[in-house]
Amino acid sequence: MLAWFDRLPLIYLIIAALTLGLAPFVPEPHLWEKLKLLAAGGLTRPLDIFDLVLHATPWLLLALKLARSGIRS
Secondary structure (H helix, E strand, O other): OOHHHHHOOHHHHHHHHHHOOOOOOOOOOHHHHHHHHHHHOOOOOHHHHHHHHHHHHHHHHHHHHHHHHHHHO
16 A cells, blocks of 8 residues: 555655755755644644645655554564
């Protein structure tokens, strides 16, 4: 079922996590800003929730890839 995901090169997910996952970089990474907002209870606008999902997805996929690689090894 996830054979296509297993064939996906790890470097693509690393690049996606470091670019889309952290962009924009100034004044602070966007994902970090959204996580702080979530922890403070201020993540209420739909746009902010979408933004969190958008910027967190590459990191979640990278974690899934690393976990699946570890399980298969």
